[in-house]
Amino acid sequence: MNQENRPETDKNLPRRDGRNESLWQQSAGTDLHTTQQPETDTCDVLVVGAGITGLTAALLMQREGKKCIVCDAFQAGYGTTGGTTAHINTFADTTYAEVEQKFSEEASRQFAEAIARSVGTIHNLVTTYSIDCDFEWKDGYVYAEDEQETKELQDLYESALRAGVETEQVADAPAPLPYQAAVRFPKQAQFHPLKYIRGLQKEFLSLGGRVIENTLIDSVEKDGEYLIAKSGEREIKTKAVVYATHIPPGGINVLHMRNAPYRSYVIAATLKEDVYPEGLIYDSQDPYHYFRTHVIDGQKYLISGGHDHKTGHGDPEQSFADLIAYTSKCYPVDQVTTQWSSQYYVPSDGLPYIGHLPGTSDGIYAATGYNGNGMILGTVAAMVMSDLVVKGSSPYEKLFNPARVKPMGAFTEFIKENADVAGRFIADRFGIEEMESVKEIPADSGKLVEFQGQKLAVYRDKTGTVEALNPVCKHAGCIVNWNNSEKTWDCPCHGARYDQKGNVLTGPAREKLDRVAFPDLEAASAQKS
CATH class of the missing domain: 2.102.10.10 (Rieske [2Fe-2S] iron-sulphur domain)
Structure with missing residues (x-):
């Protein structure tokens, strides 16, 4: 089903940034209808963006006594949060081995610690506020199918141990295809992302926070000790601004040059046999495929993702066709019930950028570069930016500093991505087909x-x-x-x-x-x- 073809009775279900509906939209229930004008145009913190980063950060800061307003150009979960596959992991797409190589072993341990705290924070919020979001602990399995993949998997395993992450090599993994090696990561998790952030939004509002939907922040300007955020004729006076918009908006910023946009493809399918995976399953291909099971209204769905490519570069319809074909090779697919895509940003040096937005006034923060790990790293970003606003510092601010000097290992990637941008700027202006009608x-x-x-x-x-x-x-x-x-x-x-x-x-x-x-x-x- 796509959003354009919804029955009239479904018009109040959450929308997304494209025609295709995700499984989460179809099962999240109707909107909270919390769009409201604040009683005052002055606050301590303006959070721009109502996805997992923005609503987590807003709730954490509101609990610490900060008066927060959340503004979203559309509605909560409209962007990537509403399109995630909602894997909660103690490891990331940027492996600990890569962090060691580009930064240091200490940086790898710190990265692992931040991720572990993120997983703990999600679970704590779910239990503290009794958020009904299908949260479940799961084992995660990564498997390798050939010698090269096995070598990379060994690096992942050994570097995860050095970083203090619990993992083990296993001879029996629930992989859908023959494999040479596999590792298990215990205490992984999954949830329903829209139900989760709605739970956060509900608690934020109960603490006096305010949410303004369908409001695009056009600009932020410094005015004495305050920042003035403008949306058309409307102004909001605030002491701090947190951009939780997946990539900072506006004119060209250094973070736009250090991150590459990608599309990821997902299907939800029913199977002919009851062979749905019990855990979170990942292969070691590049880009990799990932599988998990989610139950909605008593029906099991296999959620399968992969076949990513840079935004605006590949053929989305072919990516879906390839994903469906690959999934059918792995599992006895009966029916693909829905398919959707989502966007994420890959940082040039592998780590997310979280903290003061370079080139802007003090008090303006941003987070981007989550790679394919938006649920865990979006929560890390919320924790870090909340600490920066409330306490003035974070134990992770240096590691994720957006103004950090890129390690030499990331320089090649930085040059490649920006050469690609320059190439598209020039080449795409030529060779466009002439249309007669x-x-x-x-x-x-x-x-x-x-x-x-x-x-x-x-x-x-x-x-x-x-x-x-x-x-x-x-x-x-x-x-x-x-x-x-x-x-x-x-x-x-x-x-x-x-x-x-x-x-x-x-x-x-x-x-x-x-x-x-x-x-x-x-x-x-x-x-x-």
Whole structure:
């Protein structure tokens, strides 16, 4: 099911930043309807973004006596939190071996400690507030299918032990395919991400916190001892701003250059036989695949993810087809009930960036670069930024400092990613196919075209109505590409995404794509056809 085709009775279910619905949207219940204007336009902390990072940080700070306001351009869970596969791990996509190599063994131990505290914090919040979010402890298994993967798995295992993470090599793992080696990580977990953050939101509100939805923060300016956040004509005066927006919005920041946007693909499927995995399962391919089971209303679902690629670069429909084919190779799939994709950012040196936003006034914080571990690292970010605001320091502020000097091992990746951005900025302006008629574009689809000497991003809906846009992204001037699965225009440089009408769905862009006068396009197309 996609959001456009929802029955009228489902219109109040949570929305996401694309056409495809996640399993979580279909089972989260109706919205909390907590959109409200604050009693005052002054607060201690303004949190921008109502995903797991923002709502966790807001709750932690509100508990410490800070008066917080949460603003979201849409609603809680609209972005990546509503599209995660909700694995809670004591290890991350950036392995402890990689952290040792690029930083140090001490940094690896600190990274492991922060992750362990994150897992503990999630469990503590669930139990303290009795949040009904299907939280379950699980064992996690990583397996290797060939010699190279086995060597990498051995590095993961040994470095995890050095970092103080509990793990063991096992001869019997619930892998869906033959394997050469496997390791087990006990005390992993899973939950329903939207039910979880709604539980956080409920407690935040009960403590006097305020949530303002459908409110885009346009800018933040320093004014004496306060920061003034503006949303249209509205102003909020605050002492601190926490950007929990997955990537800082606005003009080009150093963090935009140090993170690469990726799309990850997920399906939820029923199986012909009751062979649903009991644990969290990961292979060692690159990109890797991951599996788990979730029960909703008594029905078991296999959740399968993988086949990631850089945003705006790959073919989303092919990624879904490949994921379904691979999953069917591993498990007896009966029916794919839903499929969706989500966005994450890969940091150039492997660790997330959490702390003061470089190039901005004191009191402005941001977090990004979670790789594929948004639930645990989003919680780490909330803990770190809460400590920075409330206490003035965090034991992890140096490790995750956004202004840290990149280790030499990350320099090559930094150069490669930014060369790729420069290449897309230039190359994507050439070789665009000339269009004779808008009828060349299939219904409910979009295409980059050249029409009468003008480059356009054109979408044609199911009735034949056309929306024409200037394809130049409002963030850094790259050319957007059409995502036919999510029905969005995606920027291949820094991950900004727009809907068919050019409205911003996800940052870092703040402004919508320019619309090209439709009547001229329609008339010229009609004459040619």
